[in-house]
Amino acid sequence: MTGKHRENYNRNYLNYVNSFDPPTKHTKNCYRAFMVGGFVCCIGQFFRYMLEMLFGLSGDELAGTVSILLIFLGTFLTGLGVYDRIGRNAGAGSIVPITGFANSVASPAMEFKTEGLVYGLAAKMFTVAGPIIVYGVLAGALTGIVYYILGLFGAV
Amino acid sequence: MFAEYFEIIFMFFKAFVVGGLICTVAQVIINFTDLTAGKILVCFMLAGVALQALGVYQYLVDFAGAGATVPISGFGYLLAKGGIEGAKEGLFAAVTGPLRAASAGVTAAVIFSFLVAILFRARTKYN
Numbered sequence: 001m002t003g004k005h006r007e008n009y010n011r012n013y014l015n016y017v018n019s020f021d022p023p024t025k026h027t028k029n030c031y032r033a034f035m036v037g038g039f040v041c042c043i044g045q046f047f048r049y050m051l052e053m054l055f056g057l058s059g060d061e062l063a064g065t066v067s068i069l070l071i072f073l074g075t076f077l078t079g080l081g082v083y084d085r086i087g088r089n090a091g092a093g094s095i096v097p098i099t100g101f102a103n104s105v106a107s108p109a110m111e112f113k114t115e116g117l118v119y120g121l122a123a124k125m126f127t128v129a130g131p132i133i134v135y136g137v138l139a140g141a142l143t144g145i146v147y148y149i150l151g152l153f154g155a156v
Numbered sequence: 157m158f159a160e161y162f163e164i165i166f167m168f169f170k171a172f173v174v175g176g177l178i179c180t181v182a183q184v185i186i187n188f189t190d191l192t193a194g195k196i197l198v199c200f201m202l203a204g205v206a207l208q209a210l211g212v213y214q215y216l217v218d219f220a221g222a223g224a225t226v227p228i229s230g231f232g233y234l235l236a237k238g239g240i241e242g243a244k245e246g247l248f249a250a251v252t253g254p255l256r257a258a259s260a261g262v263t264a265a266v267i268f269s270f271l272v273a274i275l276f277r278a279r280t281k282y283n
Contacts, residue, residue, distance in 0.1 A: 041222050
């Protein structure tokens with residue numbers, strides 16, 4: 001079989017296989033993502049009010065402490081194995097909030113602990129979250145440099 | 157007194173709707189493409205950086221509070237905000253500003269993940 005035919009063959013076969021898959025439940029998935037994502041954000045808002053009223057935090061300190069608490073929650077639930085269960089049903093609702101970022105750091109760290117503390121736990125810790133920090137720092141530094149150059153010309 | 161309570165409850169409502177909508181957009185993208193969790197996170201973080209660089213995301217944060225800062229786009233917002241604020245001080249602060257602003261989140265993720273990995277064992281996944 002030549003390349004072109006094989007491609008068609010593969011495509012037909014994949015279509016055939018996919019026709020047996022259960023159809024993706026778009027509405028249900030989106031509803032769950034909305035509810036779980038909204039709920040996590042409400043927990044964040046609750047922490048915000050609590051820290052503001054009880055400890056009088058404000059500004060950057062308040063925002064930072066709220067994310068620290070949420071990250072603690074995310075890693076702790078990952079450790080207990082609860083977060084994976086939530087994630088199976090909530091989809092993007094558990095990935096996109098900062099707790100999902102925490103989960104993506106803690107989960108490989110736990111899993112690869114058996115390969116050692118240096119080359120296992122520490123090295124694999126950022127397999128998923130590493131790209132976020134790489135591109136985040138790149139984009140953030142680029143933004144800073146562009147604003148600095150614009151500032152030299154008095155544009156900002 | 158009543159107005160104050162109403163304001164707090166309305167703030168929760170706004171946070172719920174905006175945060176939920178950001179997650180729904182991600183879910184729609186996952187449903188119609190084959191992007192994995194890592195790529196979704198990078199895309200949303202970059203969207204947060206871009207929106208804040210254009211000065212839009214700040215309005216969303218003022219409107220929805222935690223609804224805008226808790227999703228990963230809020231992390232991008234923090235990075236861009238650090239860069240923009242650093243740019244007023246000079247080139248050095250412009251380059252170091254993003255990580256300085258995001259240091260709380262990254263440090264917390266490293267410390268708590270290390271402790272959790274030491275204390276807990278990985279469970280069998282029931283996927």
